[in-house]
C-alpha cells in the first residue's frame with residue numbers, strides 16, 4: 522500500500538513537477554507501454570519517400586552521441602488555401618503510434634488532394650527524434666519538451682514556438698499516446714468549436730473506436746473519449762506555470778488563443794491498427810470541420826502571437 526502511494530507520488534513528481542525529469546533519454550519501464558515496430562531510420566525513409574509530393578525540409582538536427590537526428594517539416598499546400606493546420610507528432614518519443622500516423626496522413630493527402638485543396642497543412646515530426654530513437658519521453662538532456670513551454674530550455678520546444686509564430690496556424694493538432702487502461706480520447710481547449718469536437722466524437726463512436734471513460738489525469742469524462750479543458754485546468758495550469766515554470770504546448774497555444782486538439786491513444790494497447798487509425802480519424806474529422814467553417818478569420822481578428830496572456834489558460 523505504502524509502496525503504491527510512493528510509486529504514484531514519484532511518477533506524479535516525474536511527470537508533472539520537475540523540470541528535469543530524466544538524466545537523458547530514458548526508456549519508460551513503469552507505465553506498461555506496448556512498443557510497436559517503430560524504427561527511426563525507417564520512419565525518416567518513409568516520410569522522405571513523399572518528397573516529390575510535398576516540400577520536406579530539416580528544421581533542425583539534434584546531436585546525440587555523435588549522431589545527428591533531423592526534425593522534419595512537411596508542407597502541404599493546396600490550390601486556394603484559406604485554412605492553416607499545424608500537426609505536431611512525437612514530442613514524446615515513446616508514443617510511437619502518434620508518429621506512425623504521419624505517413625498515413627500523408628497518404629490520405631495524396632489520395633484525396635482535391636478534398637484538401639483549400640488547406641495548408643504543415644507537419645513537424647519527429648518533434649523529439651532522440652526520444653524516438655531511445656524509446657524515451659524525454660529529449661537528449663532529459664527534458665520533457667511538452668512541459669517546457671515557459672522557459673524553452675529545450676531546442677525542440679523553442680523550435681516549435683518559432684514555427685507557430687511563423688506559420689500562424691488556425692488550428693493545431695498534437696498527436697500523443699498515454700497510459701489509460703484502454704480506449705483513446707482527445708483534449709480540446711476552449712477555442713475549439715463545439716461542433717468540431719462533436720463531429721470527432723460522433724465519428725469515433727460510429728466507427729467503433731474504443732473510447733476511454735477517464736483521461737490522463739484520471740478525471741472521469743462526462744462524454745467518453747472527450748476531455749474539454751475548462752476552468753479547473755486553467756487554474757491548475759496557472760499554478761503550474763507560476764511555481765514550477767512548466768507548461769504544456771497546449772497551454773502555451775491557449776495563451777495565444779489558438780484552438781488545439783490533443784489526441785491520446787492508449788499506449789498499453791497491442792492493437793497497432795487502432796492506435797494509428799485513431800490519430801488519422803481525428804485528423805480527417807478535424808480538417809473536414811475546418812473546411813466546413815466558411816472563410817478565414819480576418820487578419821485583424823487573428824491574435825498577435827508573442828504577447829502571451831498569462832490570465833488565459835486552456
Ligand SMILES: [Zn+2]
Nearest residue numbers: 613616697698
Ligand atoms: Zn505525450
